Amino acid sequence: MREGPDIARIASLIGDPARANMLTALMSGKALTASELAQEAGVTLQTASSHLAKLTDGGLLRLRKQGRHRYFALAHDDVAHVLENLMGLAVSAGHLRMRTGPKDGALRKARICYNHLAGDMGTRMFDSLMTQRHLELNEKGIDLSESGVALMQHLGIDLAALRAKRSALCRECLDWSERRTHLAGSLGRALLERFEQAGWASRDANSRAVHFTRRGEKAFREAFSIAEP
Amino acid sequence: MREGPDIARIASLIGDPARANMLTALMSGKALTASELAQEAGVTLQTASSHLAKLTDGGLLRLRKQGRHRYFALAHDDVAHVLENLMGLAVSAGHLRMRTGPKDGALRKARICYNHLAGDMGTRMFDSLMTQRHLELNEKGIDLSESGVALMQHLGIDLAALRAKRSALCRECLDWSERRTHLAGSLGRALLERFEQAGWASRDANSRAVHFTRRGEKAFREAFSIAEP
């Protein structure tokens, strides 16, 4: 026993309901203040402060001070990745305790996964990029093919800027609702930003849902050659 | 708030040190009895029994009764996948609390990840399969190319039997020590079994380490065209 890393430490960090709610809220990719997170978790500001200290100390959150506000965000993409995986397990293994309200449908269709697009539309986009060989596999993971580069430039993505970053361009992320892969990494992030910039989609203010306009969804399907559902 | 699946439920299950030790022990892929798991976790049989009931009830473990023994195993590959991811996060985000003993080197070189090979040799094998185009990407994930099929047949893998199973042939799994991908899925499992069958490697009785014989390691490197370290 006692071999390998200490998974109990971070699992117990995620295991508290208040903290789990905070982390789930931060999966929206937005940095939130302590007050906002307190409300999100349904606890007072004092307890929230204690929880946030533990989460940052545990390496799960990153803190950015800005004036008299303290903005908290997930420390790294890895954290979001683990949380999304846990959601998948919670759905499959656990008896799913989620009120399937009106929001739920929207979440399953398109939502934010930290900083990129997930849900049905996210997995469809990934599938399309794969089948059309816009993405290809090499020893270091996934990368854009020539046709993929052309497509991204046509969509107005600044690939040079993305390549300059040290983080990976393309990463895979498992979708908890679809149980299939969607595109993460700096390209995944840039694409979502582009969709918003182009007016195709907008984020829901209070949830992880992403709302596509009718024209935006049409343009999205055309861009990635996705058939009508 | 309260949107999405209940990650706190399973995270808190994993979050208890005793249970985390049990789950880590089960990452060896072996089904263990309640007594063995109690010893692994460092608790008495009574408390272990309580923990095991919670884990099975929570959908993380699967129970197989056999005579007067009760064998516990991870319920599904997904569970192992999440645990491996959590280990990666524990290493990167947490201050790593692991005694870096002699076992540690062996674990990093080659170890069991539930039912397939992980560690340095696992990631090298995956990299080799990728660069030599034995594996290729399609819309459904990874699959063997023609040359890959030939290689597996040469190695004595019964692909027809594997394809008959409903579970995926190839899956990716993130390595906590290498922080890179290695091969999971039924093929990953079959390959490890083949290595043992061929006398190339054997599992450590008390840990997740996999010991390759000198001849076995040489044969392994030749089979996958891996250069000397």
Add this chain to the structure above:
DNA sequence: GTAATGCTTCGATCACGCTCGAACTATGAG
């Protein structure tokens, strides 16, 4: 049958950690 092993259930203990009220610090507004 009796004995032994493997494991569960019950009950009591006990401690950890979540929670919030109150007081305190810090930054900004007027």
Add this chain to the structure above:
DNA sequence: CTCATAGTTCGAGCGTGATCGAAGCATTAC
């Protein structure tokens, strides 16, 4: 400077859940 907002720290209360002793089943051995 005064007031307001944002957040932390301290301390006490309190419940949940981990733990183990003892007793109870269940299965195998003899």
